[in-house]
Amino acid sequence: MAEASAITEEMKKLMDIEVGPKVYEVEKGMIKKFAEAIEDANPLWQEEKHANKSSYGSIVAPPTFLACFRLQELSDLVVTVKSPLTRILNGGTELEFFQPIRVGDIISVTGKVVDIQERENKSGKMVVTVLELICKNRDEEVARVRNTVVRY
């Protein structure tokens, strides 16, 4: 008899769910607090005078500011789904940028599971799930985020 797949029916159902939109309004203070947290002194993120004269024309957010656009509901669904594999790791992050994030942007985030794959290594079976978040400023897509969750 073939060995049962580590991808459960509940996991497969995750592929049909779309979560969001969750809306975030980008404020100057958020960007400043974020730049201070990562200790990034780049004047484009914080110094208005400098940023206004730059080719960006205003303060913009550092690339990994996308971390703030969380969709906890989707992460919770992936983490709590029924599975014989109970240990979970954050596998990785991928960010793709189409427009800079600026103060005053109204970012709506929608997310879904775009891939579930079973893999095997020497310590046993793993299930690799990829969550994709699409970040739009009003109607324009500004960034896309892919987070990988590994169950083993």
Add this chain to the structure above:
Amino acid sequence: MSEAVYFEDLDVGAEIPTLVKHPTTRQLVKWAGASGDYNEMHYDKDFAQKHGLPGVIVHGYLTFSFLGIMMTNWIGEKGILKKISCSYRGMHVPGEDIACKGRVTSKYVKNGENYVECDIWAENTKGDKTTPGKATVTLPSRAVVEPGKREGVKGDFGRRLA
């Protein structure tokens, strides 16, 4: 911030200037507040130890952010970061240096933009690559600056070409 880096000046194999960061528990708390990631593994030692860790660990996304800083410092304001990714393969603990490094793996022109692709990674103090990844940037060319004309167009950064 470094001087602007131009497409013509880079060869495959060129190294990105190393960025060394020294995260502290205080920085982990600041990250938690700024990003909204309140997982106790990163600030509650008892919680972390109960889950088999030696103590609190650095958020993978904070290490990833250090790689982001390395990239934006390197490409300057005329370079555009198109894509950045990493895998979380190993942990960092607060109080220890994290060295962010990278190297150019390819360069090409597409749709009139000068693309450079890089391997990037973070190392722990033993030299293990804990957080390997990739980045794609576009860089200004020395060739296209016309006299009296501004480089770049305001608001056009990172716009996706159809």
